[in-house]
Amino acid sequence: MSVVALVVTYNRLNLLKECLDGIGSQVVDTIVVDNASTDGTKEYLDSLDKTCFKVIHLAKNTGGSGGFFTGIKFFMENYKSDYLWLMDDDTIPKKDTLAKLLEVIPSIDEFGFLASNVRFTDGTPALMNIPVVDPLDWNEFGYKGEFLPVIKSASFVSLLLPRTIIQRVGLPYKEFFIWGDDSEYTSRISATTTSYFVPESLVIHKMSQNIGVDIVNDDTDRISRYYYLFRNKVFLARKKHGRSKVKTFAGMGLEVLQVGLGHKVTHRMSKLLVMTRGIISGCFFNPKISYVHKN
Structure with missing residues (x-):
């Protein structure tokens, strides 16, 4: 092998x-x-x-x-x-x-x-x-x-x-x-x-911190990167059907509410702006799968 x-x-x-x-x-x-x-x-x-x-x-x-x-x-x-x-x-x-x-x-x-x-x-x-x-x-x-x-x-x-x-x-x-x-x-x-x-x-x-991907509680300098997360999530959700599609969109909606209404959320406006940009962009994001020829 x-x-x-x-x-x-x-x-x-x-x-x-x-x-x-x-x-x-x-x-x-x-x-x-x-x-x-x-x-x-x-x-x-x-x-x-x-x-x-x-x-x-x-x-x-x-x-x-x-x-x-x-x-x-x-x-x-x-x-x-x-x-x-x-x-x-x-x-x-x-x-x-x-x-x-x-x-x-x-x-x-x-x-x-x-x-x-x-x-x-x-x-x-x-x-x-x-x-x-x-x-x-x-x-x-x-x-x-x-x-x-x-x-x-x-x-x-x-x-x-x-x-x-x-x-x-x-x-x-x-x-x-x-x-x-x-x-x-x-x-x-x-x-x-x-x-x-x-x-x-x-x-x-070997990350600097052992943290996951969570915009609600994230207090680092990577908030702007969440634009890509929400854009990509909306694109993938659009490809789903039935309950899976509803569940994904509902999950994103809940995150928006948690950021907007949470008592201890930091950088609230920056996060809401990034999420909004990502969600809107995801509605028009349409990458295609590329395939490779056999060697």
């Missing part, structure tokens, strides 16, 4: 170095997509061994979704390897992270993707990366179960994709920029092919 790693990076040089050190000798080939970094990342990447690293420098920051779109497409067009191992630049793999993913493959049938167990730096589950699993059996230490849980969606933080699946379902929406591209893509995959969470495959998501 041959595997190529894919890392998308933007202005996090020190974390990128840790990420690539963590990947180490687990793979022979690594693709790095640089989203127009300005912190010395370009110079560092250009100094790497060209026989092991393929570096793609983008002319502008296309966000995580654009970076993964570019990297996955490049993999499909330039490699014949069986699997692609995806991660962000702040993902720090353990020495056996990939081995733990690969060792379960002989015991399962065809799979859509395999997702690692993502932890924060203190060992607790990373709140941004808790997958949607069935059965849902999480405690303070993570998932505990006898069998691999079937998974519905996951993040691009140590995800193993078969090339046959990429050929089948196409590429992620590059237009999403950030937030929602990974959950949409993995949901698209799991809707066609059973996918699994692998608890023994551990990685560290």
Whole structure:
């Protein structure tokens, strides 16, 4: 089983170095997509061994979704390897992270993707990366179960994709920029092919804080990014039907009410403006799925 790693990076040089050190000798080939970094990342990447690293420098920051779109497409067009191992630049793999993913493959049938167990730096589950699993059996230490849980969606933080699946379902929406591209893509995959969470495959998501995506309680400097979240959510909701569609729109409406009427909400007007812009934009947002030809 041959595997190529894919890392998308933007202005996090020190974390990128840790990420690539963590990947180490687990793979022979690594693709790095640089989203127009300005912190010395370009110079560092250009100094790497060209026989092991393929570096793609983008002319502008296309966000995580654009970076993964570019990297996955490049993999499909330039490699014949069986699997692609995806991660962000702040993902720090353990020495056996990939081995733990690969060792379960002989015991399962065809799979859509395999997702690692993502932890924060203190060992607790990373709140941004808790997958949607069935059965849902999480405690303070993570998932505990006898069998691999079937998974519905996951993040691009140590995800193993078969090339046959990429050929089948196409590429992620590059237009999403950030937030929602990974959950949409993995949901698209799991809707066609059973996918699994692998608890023994551990990685560290080295975020500055272990916080999830929650505009109501978010008190960081990333409020403007929620524009993309709500735009993308409205686009995906428009594609749904029946109760699922109603539930999604109702959930967004509840978030607007919580921001507008909540007693302890900070940056209230900024949040309401961002949400409104995102929701309106989502009504006219119409990206299309791109497919790749067989290599």
